[in-house]
Amino acid sequence: MDEDMLTLLGSCPVPFEDSTEVLLSHGSGGKLTADLIERLFLPAFRNPYLDRLDDQAVVPIDGIRLAFTTDSYVVTPIFFPGGDIGQLAVHGTVNDLAMSGAHPLYLSAAFILEEGLPLADLARIVASMREACTTAGVVLVTGDTKVVNRGSGDKIFINTSGVGRIEHGRVIAADQVRAGDLVILSGTIADHGMAVMSKREGLEFETEIRSDTAPLNSLVQTLLAGNPEIHCLRDPTRGGVATSLHEIARRAQVGIVLDERAIPVREEVKGACEILGIDPLYVANEGKLLAVVDRKDAAGVLERMRGHRYGQEAQMIGEVVGDHPGLVIMRTGIGGTRIVDVMLQEQLPRIC
Numbered sequence: 001m002d003e004d005m006l007t008l009l010g011s012c013p014v015p016f017e018d019s020t021e022v023l024l025s026h027g028s029g030g031k032l033t034a035d036l037i038e039r040l041f042l043p044a045f046r047n048p049y050l051d052r053l054d055d056q057a058v059v060p061i062d063g064i065r066l067a068f069t070t071d072s073y074v075v076t077p078i079f080f081p082g083g084d085i086g087q088l089a090v091h092g093t094v095n096d097l098a099m100s101g102a103h104p105l106y107l108s109a110a111f112i113l114e115e116g117l118p119l120a121d122l123a124r125i126v127a128s129m130r131e132a133c134t135t136a137g138v139v140l141v142t143g144d145t146k147v148v149n150r151g152s153g154d155k156i157f158i159n160t161s162g163v164g165r166i167e168h169g170r171v172i173a174a175d176q177v178r179a180g181d182l183v184i185l186s187g188t189i190a191d192h193g194m195a196v197m198s199k200r201e202g203l204e205f206e207t208e209i210r211s212d213t214a215p216l217n218s219l220v221q222t223l224l225a226g227n228p229e230i231h232c233l234r235d236p237t238r239g240g241v242a243t244s245l246h247e248i249a250r251r252a253q254v255g256i257v258l259d260e261r262a263i264p265v266r267e268e269v270k271g272a273c274e275i276l277g278i279d280p281l282y283v284a285n286e287g288k289l290l291a292v293v294d295r296k297d298a299a300g301v302l303e304r305m306r307g308h309r310y311g312q313e314a315q316m317i318g319e320v321v322g323d324h325p326g327l328v329i330m331r332t333g334i335g336g337t338r339i340v341d342v343m344l345q346e347q348l349p350r351i352c
Contacts, residue, residue: 024349031342033239053251054173055096055234058166067102069093070161076350078125078155080199082192082211085158086125088286088352090132090140091213092237093162098217099233099289101172101224102164104136109160110144114153125156136215138162154350168224174251176231179322182298183256184291186219186305187212187313188264189241193283194272196351203275207268214287219310228301229294236290238352242281242340244290245318245328253325258318258340260333282343284352292320 025032042050049057056069071092078085090107097104109129113122133140191212198209216235223230232252236244241263249256265273265280273280287310293301298316305311328340 027238027349034342052173052175053247055099056102056164058100058102058171058173065166067097067100067164067166068162069096070159071096072157072159073352074154074157074350075196075352076154077196077199078121080196080211081208082195083213083286084125084128085156086129087132088211088213089158089160090129090136090138091215091286092235092352093160094136094138094215094217095235095237095286095289097162097164098215098220099172099235100164100166101168101170101220101230101233102166103221104138104162104164104217107133107138107140107160107162108142108144109140109158111146112153112157112159113145113147114155115147115150117155122156125158132215136217170230172230172233174232174234174248177248177252177254177292177320178231178294179254179320180295181231181292181320182295182316183245183258183318183320184293184298184302184305185241185263185315185317186216186289186291186311187287188266188269189236189285189288190265190269190273190280190283192286193240193348193351194269194280197276197348198272203272205268205272209266209268209272212285212287214310216287216289216310219289219305219308222304222308222311223291223301225304226300228297230291230297230301231294232290232292234290235285236288237284237286239343240280240282240284241290242279242328243343245340246326246342248290248292249328250326252320255321255324255326256318256328257321258328258330260330262315262317264313264315278347281340282347284348286352295319 026036056067058065058067073085073089075085094104195209195211232248234244245256305314330338330340
């Protein structure tokens with residue numbers, strides 16, 4: 001491995017839980033992020049909706065249940081194989097709404113632009129967002145634009161918020177997960193994170209790695225058809241599959257056991273992860289979901305998932321157990337077991 005690559009892998013400071021300043025790893029989606037939320041934000045804003053810590057808040061208004069979410073996107077580079085920051089912003093917010101089973105309806109978008117950003121690049125991003133909204137069936141109804149001095153930003157940051165309507169009576173959330181449930185993954189992991197990283201670092205492979213960014217609301221509605229007992233849905237973005245499953249296990253106070261051989265990873269992605277010394281379980285995805293489903297309904301949900309364009313490579317990857325609550329355990333390909341721990345240090349900064 002060359003010196004530049006070693007510099008890349010060692011560029012993030014080693015985080016300490018008692019740090020007196022914000023570290024890059026506080027944005028990793030792992031242990032430091034959770035610590036920041038629990039120590040600072042939750043005590044300040046505590047309420048029953050926020051305390052659930054799901055991908056969105058579900059709030060009742062005049063007898064209607066609405067899902068509401070917000071997210072910010074700081075990806076670099078802003079254009080990458082398979083997508084760009086604008087498309088990513090729309091898909092990410094649509095997907096967070098969809099994970100509650102909601103129909104996404106309306107979005108807002110706020111742009112923080114750095115002085116010197118080529119207008120042609122901004123026009124390309126806006127066109128991509130418009131197309132993504134059309135594909136997902138949502139309308140961008142309000143927004144804001146700010147410009148910062150050259151050198152005070154990184155080309156463009158985007159914040160999007162979204163509102164959706166929940167038209168069913170079910171509660172789809174991490175605390176609904178029960179021992180005996182099965183875990184289904186909708187397809188290959190780590191595609192997005194490695195697409196961004198390979199572009200950023202100029203890595204070339206025989207097969208181009210492309211982001212999986214996609215709107216998953218139509219897939220979710222397909223899964224809900226027939227009223228199966230889907231207890232939880234998560235899109236494993238920042239922090240990857242491992243972090244999302246840890247959040248579920250901790251919230252529901254259950255254990256999760258994974259089968260390493262069942263987790264799909266493309267060969268080119270696996271190769272890139274090996275070169276960089278990265279575990280694909282912790283790499284962000286932008287077009288995949290995890291479904292935790294009652295055992296009796298799991299086969300039917302898997303079949304419907306594989307019949308959808310965004311779930312053709314879906315696999316049953318694990319089960320929920322009553323033992324070791326809050327922990328995720330991996331049955332390895334060689335017959336052993338290992339703990340899938342919570343990520344502490346940022347592996348791939350600025351990928352979403």
